Every structure is written in C-alpha cells, then in structure tokens.
Amino acid sequence: MIRTLPLLLAVLASPALAQGLTDLDEVDRQVSAFVGQPTPPVDRRLRLARCTAPLALDWYGNGRQAVQVRCPVPAGWTLYVAMPAAAAAAAAPPLVQRGDSVTIQVGGDGWAVSQPGEALEAGAAGAWIKVRGLVPKAPVLRGRVLRPGLVGVDLP
Template structure:
C-alpha cells in the first residue's frame, strides 16, 4: 500500500500544471470600483458587504468595467466586463442602518428638477447643469443626467439644487 501511495504522489508531482489562459483582473480594482460606485467603503452601510472573493480568477478586461445596481432594492452591484464573452460578478451591499424612530427625510432635490452637478476633488471643482432623475434628501445618493453625458451618474445631494460627485 505504501508503494502505491508513493507512486501516486510521484505521478501527481510530475503531472503538468494547467496553464493560466492569460492575465487576471486585479480583484482589489473591482473592490475600488464598487466603493466609488456606491460612495461607501467595504463594510460600511451602503457599501459592499465584503471584499470580492479572492479565489475568483477573472480575465482582464480591455474595456472599462460596467457597474450598475442589480434589483429594485439595490441590494447588489452588478460588475461586468463588457468585452465579448466577458464575465460578471454580483457584489452584495450592506444594508443601511436606520434608527427605528428616525424622522422622515426632507426632500432637498425633486425628480426632474434642474440641478448643478459638481465634480470635486482635492483642490478643484468643476460644475455643469444637470437634471435629477430621482428625488433625494441632503446626503442621499441620486441619479442625475448631465447634458454632456447621456448615461445617468450617481451623485450625492449637498443642498437643494446642488449635487456632487466626489473624487478621491
């Protein structure tokens, strides 16, 4: 029996290892993209519940990743590689904690309202007009559309008539 185990172990050691099909996607990049999309870090209410599973082996995308909410309750973020035959990953989002006796939020921006969309970073800000596609209170994340970009963007309501896209 020991001879058989030794021969089996030797055969396994001599067997060729499967080669990787090509370079792999950096999974931390997916975590960072989800954090930028949700506006919250991993483990924070409204952000990814946990990092992407490090056992995943995803081919590198030649196009930028496409992120969108999955489901009406926005409990997951769908991350996809838009390349032909690309992959997709669903990232669960931590539920926001709401105090039981929380007062109703006062709507600062109404759906369809014209807003100023500001992109702000360390030492700079750029503004342009846009339209709110959702209603939201101060601090809420809503979808907005600018004249320059046909696809909706997610921005945080700063005050009535002003939304911001923070850049880290």
C-alpha cells in the first residue's frame, strides 16, 4: 500500500487525468501530422473536456491560415490552431502558376470589371500575387487569388 501511494498521488495530481481533460500534447501531435510539419503548440492554459471520439481536423480559411480541431460529439468543442504564413503557404497547393493567363477582376457592391492578364507569381487560394494586364506597358498590380484563373484587385 505504501509503495503505490506515490504513484496514485502522481496520477491524481495530473490535472488532465484528474479532471478528464484533453491531452494538449496529443492535439499538437495530430495537428503536426495533419499539416505534415511541426506546428506551434496550442495554448497550455486551455482546459478542454476529454473527447470520447477521434478528433476531426480540417483546414480553416481560404489561405489555410489555421487548422480547425473539433471534438465531434454533442456539446463538443472546436479549437483553431493558427499556422505560420510559411506553413500555410507550403501546405496549400498553388491555384495559379507564374505565366498563367488569368482574369483580373475589380469590383464593388453590385458591380465588377475584369480584363485578361498574366500571373507574375504563383499563388494558392487567398494569396497575394503580382499580375499584369495584357496591354503594352500595363502596370504591375497586386491581387488576391480567388480561384483558379481569377485574381481580385482591391481599389486604392
């Protein structure tokens, strides 16, 4: 009995085990495996109820700025793990390649104007790239990749 007391106290002293909380180290491992590279750790101050089902992971945001980690049970929880820009860019496949023909679109509430152009950089969904119209001596513009072949330019 005396030999097992320190072990029992150590187990009970573990906040995650004593309160039935999710192991945040396991969340970190699953997010890193999902992204395919090391990722920033989740905030250790979080106290998430233990999930009785496997965690559901998916990308969040057009530019894959975060990973959504969800406990898919009734009254479960959802956590968003922000990705560094380099990790998100590396994980997102480019929708536009350098030299691709694109449509450059400028628009507002209820209107849109577009023209053909050329991508001067590759970019994934949501990435800002340089584009140029096809007319001679067209200025270089910065636009956001909206979908394959479409780049949106903001008005100044």
